[in-house]
Amino acid sequence: MARRIKREFPGITAYFDRHRKRRYRFRKKGFSTEIHGEYGSSEFRQNYERALSGFQSQEIGSPATKRGTVNALAVSYYKSPEFVSLKDSTKLTYRREIERLREDHGHRLVIQMKRQHVIKLLEPLTDRPSARNNRLRMLKMLLNHSVDIGWTTANPTSAIKKMRTNAHGFHTWAxxxxxxxxxxxxxxxxxxxxxxxxxxxxxxxxxxxxxxxxxxxxxxxxxxxxxxxxxxxxxxxxxxxxxxxxxxxxxxxxxxxxxxxxxxxxxxxxxxxxxxxxxxxxxxxxxxxxxxxxxxxxTRLAEAGATEREIMAWTGHTSPTMVQVYAGKARRGLLADHGFEKLIQNEQGSKIDEPNKKGSTK
Incomplete structure (x- = not known):
């Protein structure tokens, strides 16, 4: 669980990444950015000061946010009805990716962003399809908002496809x-x-x-x-x-x-x-x-013969689509068993009928 460090660096949160490496992030009033370097080192201090400056200049409503930039677009999106109506947990998830984009590309002009530029932004994540798809989704939302508020006339992400990911998602416990x-x-x-x-x-x-x-x-x-x-x-x-x-x-x-x-x-x-x-x-x-x-x-419910609607009553899904993904493997196995039982019954029935047919010939 993330631990708030209460020393000389207010706003710093420590966490472990997927490689179990400790990392640090500066968060304050919706502003978020990664802090590189060993905790307390000169590199860390320099990046921390830069984060403080970024927060002060990019705070929502700040006149220092240059109009037409990715920074300004993010600020505008955070005020939009679409974002405001999201759940707090979803807002945090969206902000995390949007702030990563702002950190590296906040100064760029939105009107100059073309399809090839979007592809370039996605290239570093090619080895992580889910992360790439998530960034593409955030870019689509931001650039759709740009069209909505009249900054641009078209969304350059519209023709870019998502990468294929593991269709089975998280591993199901055996x-x-x-x-x-x-x-x-x-x-x-x-x-x-x-x-x-x-x-x-x-x-x-x-x-x-x-x-x-x-x-x-x-x-x-x-x-x-x-x-x-x-x-x-x-x-x-x-x-x-x-x-x-x-x-x-x-x-x-x-x-x-x-x-x-x-x-x-x-x-x-x-x-x-x-x-x-x-x-x-x-x-x-x-x-x-x-x-x-x-x-x-x-999966257990499916193996017990529960219908999709019955499984949905447990999982809370409003569509059977995800249930089919969750319990599809078990469902196929169950259907295969039922089919096998019918096959055996049919074969046994044929063997019983065969002597009767021979007897009728005599």
Whole structure:
């Protein structure tokens, strides 16, 4: 979980990247930029001073933001109804990528941006298709906004295609992996509780960190999905699995949330994600992550013969498209089994009919 450093560098946040390398970022009032160099080094101090200057000159509404630049376009987009209506968690995600663009290309004029320039911006991420696609999505939104406010007449990203990514997404936990995790993390540990909650509810990280006794209604668990909150407000109303009930019944009844920290604070989704990464690594499961438990729950339901609509009632999806991705492999296996059973029945029926036909000939 990101740790706020309260020393001589206000606004600095330390975090670990996907390679487990410690990095630093300056954040203040929506402004965000990477700080390179070892903490406290001369390079670090120089970059920190540059970040402070950038914040002061690029603060929303600042007259120092030059009109027509990527900087000014980002400021305008942050004020747009499209951005203002987003959930706070989504705003943070969008800002993170937009601020990266501002850091390197904020001074450039939007009207001069052509298709070849966009492709050039995407080139450094070619080895990371998902990151490239995310940057392309942010550029499309920004440049669509540019068209909307009359700065440009066309969006140069319109003809640029996304890169193919892994269609299966996050790895789905297998049964032997679940067993291995529970052998390493015993009942009563936060790790064991967290995985049990997600496995038997199909909860996303952003939802499971908010679950508590208030969500239990008799033998059922009810909550509204954060991802759809304020849009379709999907209500999840599912029965409590016996294995989940065993774990919940061991938790203190004065807990505000089931996964609260030692300081009795609710965990953040990102904090849980970071903890899950460590728990999985400790258990020797480098391919497993929190989101794979959501898929594992959907897979179990599919293998049990649940329909797409029944699975959607657990996952909260409003379209069967993602459910087909989540449980497609299990569904194909189940359908193959059903087809095989019909094949065997048909062959056995043919063998029974064959002697009858010979007897009728005589």
């Amino acid at each position: 049964e032997d992996e679940l067993q291995k995790f529970f052998v390493h993390h015993k009942a009563g540990s936060v790790a064991h509780t967290a995985v049990t909650l997600m496995l038997y509810t199909a909860c996303a990280r952003s939802d499971v960190v908010k679950l508590g006794w208030q969500n239990l209604k008799g033998g059922r668990l009810q909550y509204r999905r954060q991802k759809t909150e304020g849009v379709s407000s999907v209500l999840i109303d599912i029965p409590v699995h016996p294995e989940l009930r065993k774990v919940i019944d061991q938790l203190p009844t004065d807990k505000l949330t089931f996964l609260e920290t030692r300081g009795r604070r609710s965990r953040t989704a990102n904090g849980l994600g970071t903890a899950m990464r460590k728990w999985c690594d400790d258990a020797g499961l480098p391919n497993c992550a929190a989101h794979g438990l959501r898929k594992a729950c959907a």
